Amino acid sequence: MIIDFHTHIFPDKIASRTIEILENNITSRGKEGKAVIAATADSLLESMNLNGIEYSVVLPIATTLTQSVTINNFAKTVNNTDRLFSFGSLHPMQKDWESVLYDIKEKGLLGIKLHPEYQNFYIDSRESIQILKKCEELDLLTVIHAGRDIGVEPPVHCMPERLRHTLEYVKGDKIIAGHLGGWQVWDDVEKYLVGTPLYFDTAYTVDFISKEQLCRIIKNHGSDKIVHATDSPWEKQGHAVQVISSLPLTDSEKNNIFYLNAKKLLKIG
Ligand SMILES: [Zn+2]
Numbered sequence: 001m002i003i004d005f006h007t008h009i010f011p012d013k014i015a016s017r018t019i020e021i022l023e024n025n026i027t028s029r030g031k032e033g034k035a036v037i038a039a040t041a042d043s044l045l046e047s048m049n050l051n052g053i054e055y056s057v058v059l060p061i062a063t064t065l066t067q068s069v070t071i072n073n074f075a076k077t078v079n080n081t082d083r084l085f086s087f088g089s090l091h092p093m094q095k096d097w098e099s100v101l102y103d104i105k106e107k108g109l110l111g112i113k114l115h116p117e118y119q120n121f122y123i124d125s126r127e128s129i130q131i132l133k134k135c136e137e138l139d140l141l142t143v144i145h146a147g148r149d150i151g152v153e154p155p156v157h158c159m160p161e162r163l164r165h166t167l168e169y170v171k172g173d174k175i176i177a178g179h180l181g182g183w184q185v186w187d188d189v190e191k192y193l194v195g196t197p198l199y200f201d202t203a204y205t206v207d208f209i210s211k212e213q214l215c216r217i218i219k220n221h222g223s224d225k226i227v228h229a230t231d232s233p234w235e236k237q238g239h240a241v242q243v244i245s246s247l248p249l250t251d252s253e254k255n256n257i258f259y260l261n262a263k264k265l266l267k268i269g
Contacts (some may be wrong), residue, residue: 001054001258001259001263002051002052002053002054002228002241002258002259003053003054003055003056003057003227003228003258003262003263003266004048004053004055004056004057004228004229004230004232004237004240005057005143005176005201005203005227005228005229005262005265006059006143006176006178006201006203006227006230006231007044007056007057007058007059007229007230007231007232007233008039008058008059008060008231008232008234009039009040009041009043009044009078009233010039010040011074012040012041012042015038015039015040016038018039019035019038019039019233022035022151023035025151025152026150026151029150029151029153031150031151033150033151033234035233035234036232036233036234036235036236037232037233038233039232039233041078041081041084043233044056044058044084044232044233045081045083045084047232047236048237050237050238051236051237051238051241052241053237053241054083054259055083055084055085055262055266056083056084056085056232057084057085057086057087057143057229057262057266058075058078058084058085058086058087059086059087059089059113059143060074060075060086060087060088060089060113061089061113061115061118061119062089062090062091062094062119063091063115063118063119064091065091065093065094066094067089067091068088068089068090068091068094068100071088071089072088072089072090072100072103072104072107072109074086075087075088075089075104075107075109076107076108076109079107079108079109085110085266086109087104087109087110087111087112087141087143088100088103088104088107088109088111088112089112089113090104090112090131091119092114092119092121092125092127092128092131093119093121093127097127097130097131098134101131101134101135101138101140102138104140105138105140109140110140110141110265110266110267111135111140111141111142111143111174112131112135112140112141112142112143113142113143113144113145114128114131114142114143114144114145115144115145116128116144116145116157116158117145117149117152117156117157117158118145118149118152120157121157122157122158122162123144123146123157123158123162123163123165123166124162124163124165124166128166129166129169129170132166132169132170132175133169133170135174136170136174139174140174141174141175141176141265142174142175142176143175143176143178143201144158144163144175144176144177144178145158145178145183146158146160146163146177146178146179146181146182146183147159147160147178147179147181147182147184147185147189148182148183148184148185149183156185158182159182159185159188160181160182160185160188160189160191160192160193161188161191161192163177163181163182163192163193163198164192164193164196167196167197167198171197172196172197172198173197173198173199175198176198176199176200176227176265177193177198177199177200177201178200178201178203178229178231179200179201179202179203179204179205179231180200180201180202180205180209180214180217180226181193181194181198181200181217181221183204183205184208186209186213186217189217190213190216190217190220193221194217194220194221195220195221195222197225199225199226199227199261199265200217200221200225200226200227201226201227201228201229202226202227202228202229202230202244202257203229203230203231203235204230204231204234204235206235206239206240206244207235207243211247214247215247215248215249218247218257219249223249223252223253223254223256223257224256224260224261225261226256226257226261227257227261227262227265228240228241228244228257228258228262241258244257244258
C-alpha cells in the first residue's frame with residue numbers, strides 16, 4: 001500500500017486560476033516549477049489510480065484572515081470522498097482561531113496545515129505556539145510547511161532551529177514537518193531536528209536533495225517517523241514512489257515510510 005501524505009487540490013471552479021498564480025510566483029523568482037496535474041479532486045484521484053496510491057492527504061491553506069470557513073467547508077466535502085483525507089486550515093493571526101480548531105475537530109477532520117511562508121508568521125511566535133498546543137490537546141495533527149518555499153522570498157519563517165524551539169512547548173509527536181523537516185535547509189535539519197519526536201514528510205524533496213543525505217536523514221531520524229508524500233500537483237506521484245523505492249533501505253523501512261506510519265497517524269484500520 002502507498003499513502004501520499006501531502007497533496008493540494010482546489011475547488012473545480014478556481015483550480016486553474018489558482019495554479020496559474022502559484023506558477024507565476026515561481027517563475028517571477030527565476031525558478032522552475034509547474035503543476036503536473038490539474039489539482040482538482042478528479043485529477044488527483046486519476047493520478048492515484050495510475051500510480052497505485054491508495055489514499056492521499058489533502059492540505060488546504062487559509063492565506064487570509066477570513067478564508068477558513070469556506071476552506072473548511074470544502075475540506076469536509078473532500079474528506080467525505082473515498083480515499084481522500086482533507087485537513088482543515090486557519091490563519092494563525094485570526095482572532096477566532098480557537099473556535100475554528102473546535103469546528104475542524106467537530107467536522108471530523110484529522111488535522112490542520114500551517115504555512116509560515118504563505119501565512120507570514122514565525123513558527124516559534126506566540127500565536128503559532130498557542131495553536132500547536134491546542135492541536136496537541138485536541139489530538140489534531142499539524143502539517144507544517146518547513147524550510148524555504150520555491151515561490152516566496154526569504155526570510156524563511158520556519159527554519160529548523162525555530163521549529164526546534166516549539167518542542168519546548170509541545171511534544172511534537174503529532175506534528176509533521178513538511179519537506180523532510182525543512183526544504184533546502186537539510187544541513188540544519190540534521191543539526192536541530194533529526195532525532196526529535198517530529199514526523200517528516202518527503203514532499204517535493206527527492207529531486208532537490210542528494211540520495212546520501214536523504215538516506216542519512218531517514219536512517220538517523222528513524223523510518224518510523226517519516227511519511228511518504230509528493231506535494232502533488234508539484235511533483236509526479238509515480239516519480240516520488242520510484243525514487244523512494246530505489247533507495248538502499250530495508251523493506252521494513254520502506255513499508256514504514258510508504259504506509260505504516262501514515263496508517264497510524266490517520267487511524268486507518
Ligand atoms: Zn505543500
